Amino acid sequence: MRLTAAILAARAVAALSRGLRRGGGTALPGLIAERVDPGLVPTLAGRLGQGSALVTGTNGKTTTARLVRGICREAGLRPVANSEGSNMMRGVAAALAESARWDGSFPAREKRIGIFEVDEATMPLVARSVEPRAALFTNLFRDQLDRYGEVETVATLWRTAVRSFPSEVTLALNADDPAVASLSDVALGRVLLYGVDDETQAGGPLEHAADARWCYACGTELEYTVVFYGHLGHWRCPGCRRARPTPDVAVSALTTADDGMNVTLTTLAGEVSVHLPFVGLYNAYNAAAATALAVALGIDTKAIERGLSGATAAFGRQERLAVDGRSVQVILAKNPAGVNQVIRAITADGAPKHLAVFLNDDIADGRDISWIWDVDFEILSGSVASLVVSGRRAWDMALRLKYAGLGERPEVEHDAALALRRAIAATPEGGTLYVIPTYTAMLDVRNILGRWAGRGAFWEGDGR
Amino acid sequence: MKLRLAHLYPKLMNIYGDRGNIMCFERRCKAREIEFVLDELSIGDAFDPGAYDLVFIGGAQDAEQRRVVDDLRDVKGEALQEYVEGDGVLLAVCGGYQLMGAYYRSADGAELPGVGLLDLWTEHPGADAKRFIGNVVVEWAGETLVGFENHGGRTHLGPRARPLGGIVTGFGNNGEDGGEGAVYRNLYGTYLHGSLLPKNPRFADHLVALAQAKQDGDVRLAPLDDMVEEQAHAEALRLATRRSIIRRGR
Numbered sequence: 001m002r003l004t005a006a007i008l009a010a011r012a013v014a015a016l017s018r019g020l021r022r023g024g025g026t027a028l029p030g031l032i033a034e035r036v037d038p039g040l041v042p043t044l045a046g047r048l049g050q051g052s053a054l055v056t057g058t059n060g061k062t063t064t065a066r067l068v069r070g071i072c073r074e075a076g077l078r079p080v081a082n083s084e085g086s087n088m089m090r091g092v093a094a095a096l097a098e099s100a101r102w103d104g105s106f107p108a109r110e111k112r113i114g115i116f117e118v119d120e121a122t123m124p125l126v127a128r129s130v131e132p133r134a135a136l137f138t139n140l141f142r143d144q145l146d147r148y149g150e151v152e153t154v155a156t157l158w159r160t161a162v163r164s165f166p167s168e169v170t171l172a173l174n175a176d177d178p179a180v181a182s183l184s185d186v187a188l189g190r191v192l193l194y195g196v197d198d199e200t201q202a203g204g205p206l207e208h209a210a211d212a213r214w215c216y217a218c219g220t221e222l223e224y225t226v227v228f229y230g231h232l233g234h235w236r237c238p239g240c241r242r243a244r245p246t247p248d249v250a251v252s253a254l255t256t257a258d259d260g261m262n263v264t265l266t267t268l269a270g271e272v273s274v275h276l277p278f279v280g281l282y283n284a285y286n287a288a289a290a291t292a293l294a295v296a297l298g299i300d301t302k303a304i305e306r307g308l309s310g311a312t313a314a315f316g317r318q319e320r321l322a323v324d325g326r327s328v329q330v331i332l333a334k335n336p337a338g339v340n341q342v343i344r345a346i347t348a349d350g351a352p353k354h355l356a357v358f359l360n361d362d363i364a365d366g367r368d369i370s371w372i373w374d375v376d377f378e379i380l381s382g383s384v385a386s387l388v389v390s391g392r393r394a395w396d397m398a399l400r401l402k403y404a405g406l407g408e409r410p411e412v413e414h415d416a417a418l419a420l421r422r423a424i425a426a427t428p429e430g431g432t433l434y435v436i437p438t439y440t441a442m443l444d445v446r447n448i449l450g451r452w453a454g455r456g457a458f459w460e461g462d463g464r
Numbered sequence: 465m466k467l468r469l470a471h472l473y474p475k476l477m478n479i480y481g482d483r484g485n486i487m488c489f490e491r492r493c494k495a496r497e498i499e500f501v502l503d504e505l506s507i508g509d510a511f512d513p514g515a516y517d518l519v520f521i522g523g524a525q526d527a528e529q530r531r532v533v534d535d536l537r538d539v540k541g542e543a544l545q546e547y548v549e550g551d552g553v554l555l556a557v558c559g560g561y562q563l564m565g566a567y568y569r570s571a572d573g574a575e576l577p578g579v580g581l582l583d584l585w586t587e588h589p590g591a592d593a594k595r596f597i598g599n600v601v602v603e604w605a606g607e608t609l610v611g612f613e614n615h616g617g618r619t620h621l622g623p624r625a626r627p628l629g630g631i632v633t634g635f636g637n638n639g640e641d642g643g644e645g646a647v648y649r650n651l652y653g654t655y656l657h658g659s660l661l662p663k664n665p666r667f668a669d670h671l672v673a674l675a676q677a678k679q680d681g682d683v684r685l686a687p688l689d690d691m692v693e694e695q696a697h698a699e700a701l702r703l704a705t706r707r708s709i710i711r712r713g714r
Contacts, residue, residue: 367599368480368597372659394699399662
C-alpha cells in the first residue's frame with residue numbers, strides 16, 4: 001500500500017514538475033517517494049531480476065554509467081538508471097519509482113538491472129539500501145572540498161564500505177589510482193582491475209592537481225614510472241613494496257581519429273576495439289571502467305564492443321551543437337584534474353581555439369573557487385584566438401586567466417546569453433567554439449544553446 | 465633588487481590552490497623588475513634564516529599536517545624563530561597558520577604541538593561541531609581582504625599576537641571574538657586560503673614591500689595595472705556581503 005502510494009506520488013510530482021518545466025525535475029520525486037515509503041529503495045532494488053551495480057568516484061561517473069547502460073542494452077538487458085545531477089539516494093529512489101509499475105512490480109523483471117551513478121560520499125548509504133552485485137570506483141581527486149572536507153575522508157568512507165560488502169559483491173577498480181587500487185586490500189569478493197597500459201599516453205610530471213601521492217598503508221611518497229594525469233599512472237611504493245596491480249582490463253592502444261578516438265582494450269575474455277565519439281585519455285579510462293564493470297556483470301565482449309561503439313556524449317560532456325554555422329562544444333568543468341584533461345584534449349592539435357569559460361559558485365559548482373588556481377590554464381597560453389569569461393565569479397576566472405598569460409584584460413560578460421552571443425560572433429563560421437562551464441552554469445548554457453540550436457531543453461534531449 | 469622566497473612543503477601543504485599565492489608574489493615582483501628566486505623546502509631540508517626575504521606556508525589535510533609538524537619543529541623550528549625575531553616576513557595560511565601556534569587539538573582530542581612562533585592555540589571542538597566554511601571579508605588596515613575559509617579548528621590568540629583584522633562577514637579565528645588571523649612582528653597568519661593574494665593585491669604588495677624594506681630601507685613599489693584584480697576583489701566583496709542570496713538548488 002505504502003509502496004504504491006510512494007510510487008504514485010513520485011510519478012505525479014515528476015509529471016507536474018516536467019509540465020512546469022522546472023529543470024528536469026529529478027530530485028523532488030525521489031525525495032517524496034522516500035518520505036512516503038522509506039523502504040522503497042531496498043524493496044524495489046530487491047525486485048530487479050539482474051540486481052544492481054553502482055558507479056562512483058570523483059570523475060567519469062556520468063559518462064561511464066552511460067556507457068554501461070548502452071552495453072547492458074546490447075546484452076539484452078533493460079537498465080534502470082538515475083539521471084546525472086541526481087546521484088544521491090533520492091535520485092536512485094526516483095529512478096526505481098519511475099520504472100516500476102504502480103504495484104511495485106517491474107515489467108520484464110528478469111531483464112531489469114539497476115545501473116546507478118552515486119555521489120562518492122553517499123555511496124556507502126546507497127550500497128546498504130541497494131545491496132549491489134558489483135561496484136565500480138573510478139578515481140579520487142580533490143573536488144568541492146567545502147562539501148566533503150577532505151580527500152582522505154572519502155578514502156576512509158570507501159574503505160569502510162568495501163570492508164562491509166559481502167563476498168558476492170564484485171569490485172571494479174582503477175589500478176592506476178593508488179587510492180582506488182588499495183581498496184582491493186580490504187575487499188572480500190572478486191576484484192577486477194582496469195588501467196592504461198599504453199605508455200605513449202604519458203602526460204609528463206605530476207600535475208598540481210595530483211592528490212594521492214603518498215602510500216595509504218605506510219605513508220611513503222609513491223614513485224611513478226609513468227604518469228598519465230593527476231596522480232593516475234604506474235606507481236609503486238618504495239616503502240612497503242605495494243605497486244600498481246596488473247589490470248584485468250587494459251587500454252593497450254589509443255589513437256585519435258575522426259572527431260574521436262580508437263581504443264583497444266585487452267580483457268581476460270578477449271580484445272575489444274572501438275571508435276568513440278569523444279577525445280581525451282580520461283574518456284579512454286571511462287571506456288575501460290565501463291568494460292571492467294560489464295565483465296564483472298558477466299557480459300560478453302561482443303555486447304561490450306557494440307555498446308561502446310554506439311556511445312554518444314552525455315550532455316555537457318563534449319556534446320556538439322550547431323549554432324549559427326558554428327560547432328559549439330560544451331565541456332563541463334568539475335575540478336582541477338578534469339579541467340586539465342579537457343584543456344589537454346582540446347589543445348592537442350595545436351590550432352588556435354575560441355573559448356568561453358563560465359565560473360559559478362553554487363553548491364553544485366563548489367562554493368570555494370580556489371580550485372581554479374590548481375588548473376594548469378597556462379597550457380592554453382599562445383593558443384587562444386578569442387576568449388569570453390562569464391558566470392557569477394567571472395572576474396575571479398578572468399584574473400586566473402590573466403595570470404595564465406591569456407591577456408591582461410580578458411573580456412568579461414556576466415549575462416550568459418550575451419556572453420555566448422559574443423563568443424559565437426568571435427568564432428568564424430565553420431569553426432568550433434569550446435564552452436567550459438561549471439555545473440550550474442552548464443545548465444544555463446545548455447538551455448540557451450539548446451534554444452538557439454532549435455533543439456529542446458536538456459531534460460527532453462537527455463535519453464536514459 | 466631581488467626577492468628570495470622560501471615555499472615550505474609545497475607538495476604537502478597545498479590543498480586549496482595555494483600556489484596562486486606564490487604566482488602572485490612572482491608576478492608582482494617581476495613586473496617591477498625585482499628578481500624573483502623561489503626555493504621549495506620540503507621535509508629534511510634545512511632552513512637558512514639569512515637566505516630568504518619571504519617565507520610562505522600553505523594549508524593541508526590533517527594527515528599531511530601531521531607529516532609536516534615534526535620537521536617544522538625539529539628541523540626548521542629554531543632557524544625559523546631566528547628569522548621571525550629578526551623581522552623576516554612570513555605568510556602562513558590555513559593549516560600552516562595553525563601550525564605556527566602552540567598546538568592544534570584535533571576533533572578526536574589528539575594534540576599536535578606546533579612550532580610556537582605565534583602566541584595562539586587551536587582546538588577542534590569535536591566532529592559534530594560546525595565547520596567554518598564560506599566567503600570572508602576582513603577589515604585590514606583601513607582596507608578589505610576577501611577570501612574563503614574552511615576550517616574546523618577554533619583559534620585563540622594570546623597577548624603576544626594581535627589579529628590580522630576584524631571580520632566583516634564570515635567566522636574568522638573562532639567565530640566569537642570577531643578577529644581573523646594573527647600578526648607578530650612580520651609574521652602573518654590567516655585562514656583565508658588558496659587564491660588569497662591575487663585578488664588582494666594591496667596585501668600582496670604590503671608583504672613584498674616589507675620584504676624589500678629589510679634590504680633597502682624605504683621601498684616604493686610602482687603601481688601596476690590591477691583592473692582585473694580590483695574587479696575580482698569588488699565582486700567577491702559584493703557577493704560575500706549580499707544579505708539575501710537567492711540560490712538555485714540542484
